[in-house]
Amino acid sequence: MIDLKSAPELKALEPKLNQFFDLAKTKITAIDAEYDNSKGSPVFTVEGKYTTRGWTEWTEGFRYGISVLHFDATGDESSLKSGRDQTVSKMATHVSHIGVHDHGFNNLSTYGNLRRLMLEGRIPDNEWEKNFYELAIKVSGAVQAARWTERQGGGFIHSFNGPHSLFVDTIRSCRILMVAHRLGHVLMGEGDKPINLLERALQHIESTAKYSVFYGEGRDSYDERGRTTHEAIFNTKDGAYRCPNSQQGYTGFSTWTRGQAWAIVGFAEELELLKEFSDEELAPFGGRSEIEAMMLKAATATADHCIENTPVCGIPYWDTGAPKLHLLGDYMDRPADPYNAYEPVDSSAAAISAQGMLRLGHYLMAKGDSAVAEKYIDAGLKMSDSLFAEPYLSTDPKHHGLILHSIYHEPNGWDHKPESGKAAYGESSMWGDYHAMELAVYLQRLIKKAPYYTFFA
Structure with missing residues (x-):
């Protein structure tokens, strides 16, 4: 499990964050200069260069978001211009x-980040x-x-x-419904029926x-406490739940760790948002206490499951049930090895x-549950x-990525393997780099x- 006792003090991370932001500038500039936009959205690197994967265009916003967040952290106007101009022209x-x-x-x-920066006074107000x-x-x-x-x-x-198909990932898309609702928007359906975006977001979170x-x-x-499945399957004729399944994890009965990660951050962010709603607004959907619980x-x-099933260093393997993990021996009691076979x-x-x-630790600390909060903060x-x-x-200036050893789709074999006889390693993903940047900005602000950095500004 994660070695919580060796967690650093928050302030001790500052030099690492500064190095990360310096490297990010090099990578942003390199991708803007070298990536062929005619190929579609950059998804993951192959031999250090971003390439695409024709599945869905789900990563383009991460690319420009990295630039916007780099400005957030450093005040670099060229990063802001890159992110803002490409948002306007391509999104x-x-x-x-x-x-x-x-x-x-996306x-x-x-x-969302550009609007937030304007509301915070970080970029000039323009109605x-x-x-x-x-x-x-x-x-x-x-x-x-x-x-x-x-x-x-x-x-x-x-x-x-x-x-x-219900994907665990999609809890993070509920944020866009929440912000749209807070801006006073509704979805208009047949017969001009208004559909409440808060209600749909809360129903999805509950599902x-x-x-x-x-x-x-x-x-x-x-059934283990805290385990997640990537996909839940429903009968669309009668709306009945049928079974767990997985697309990018090993099976529906093991935990794909990136899917679990989406759940951890998704629930934590939505808990932070709850305080922005009045009791009256939440009452038609079960009330604050029920939703919060x-x-x-x-x-x-x-x-908790993540903490207990991740190696001491805090970097997980791609799936807690991956079929060859047992060949690594006592892998949970030592730092993860990205170069293993x-x-x-x-x-x-x-x-x-x-x-x-x-975020979960911050939320619980504000609620007065400091002992439990410290566990999550340390993790x-x-x-x-x-x-x-x-x-x-990723310290190599020629490598497009910011964070190495990211995995896209192990079951489909999409990830580059630089050495025969070893697992995939050494590459980056646009979502991994974006979320590392988001994490770095969050830590820097603390x-x-x-x-305090939230998606709902």
Whole structure:
């Protein structure tokens, strides 16, 4: 399990963050100069250079979001210009994209961060520019909410696999519905029926908590508290839940660690948002106590499982049930080995989980539960300490990536293997780099006692 006792003090991370931000400038410039945009969105690196993968265009917003967040951290105007100009020129199709469940990834990383910076006074206030960002968020939130499947007792935003499919990832797309709702927007349906975006977001979060997360309550023979499944399958004829499944994990009965990471950060962020809603606004959907209890149960369960099933350094292997892990021996009692012969690690899962751990700890600390809060804060700090140092920090200026040893799709064999007889290693992903940047900005603001960074500004 993660060695919480060796977690650093928050302030001790500052030199590593500064090095990370310096490296990020080199990588942003290199990608802008060298990447062939005609090939589509950059997804992951092969031999150190970003390449695409024709599945869905779910990573483009991360690319420009990295530039915007680099400005957030450093004040570098050229990074702001790169992120802002490319958001304006290239992101419109993502706002109206009806075929994906990734709006919260693409559009909050770009339009959302730019709007937040304007509200914080970090970029000049311009009413028309702010209206542009807000219109994009409103439309994106409504389009995402329209990707809807009714289930028995609720509903969910279905994945690009089809109306039967609930992905654990999509909890992070609920953010775009929440922001659009807070901007006063609704989805208009047939017969001019207004559809409440807050209601849809909360129903999706509940579906994720109920069907994507396990609690050790005997749901199946592999039910461990905090385990997650990548995909939950439903019968679209009657809305009944059928079974767990996995696309990018090993099986529906093991935990794909990046999927679990999405759950950890997703529930933690939505818990932070709850305080922004009045009791009256939450009452029609079960009330504050019921909603908070549901989210907190899922957040703590997934975070605890992650802590208990990750090596001491805080960097997980790609799936807790990966079939060759046993060949690594006592792999949980030593730092993860990205160069091993059997199973890859996934640094992107660490980048995502670390932010979730820190946010969950911050939330619980504010609630007065300091003893439990410190566990999650220490976990987040330990994961960050490992992530922003070699062998995970990409210090080679010729390598496009920021964080090494990220895995995209192990079952499909999409990840580059530089050596025969070894697991995939040495490459980066656009989502891993973005979430490392997001984590770094979050930590920097805590260190500097700057305004607390949230997606809802």
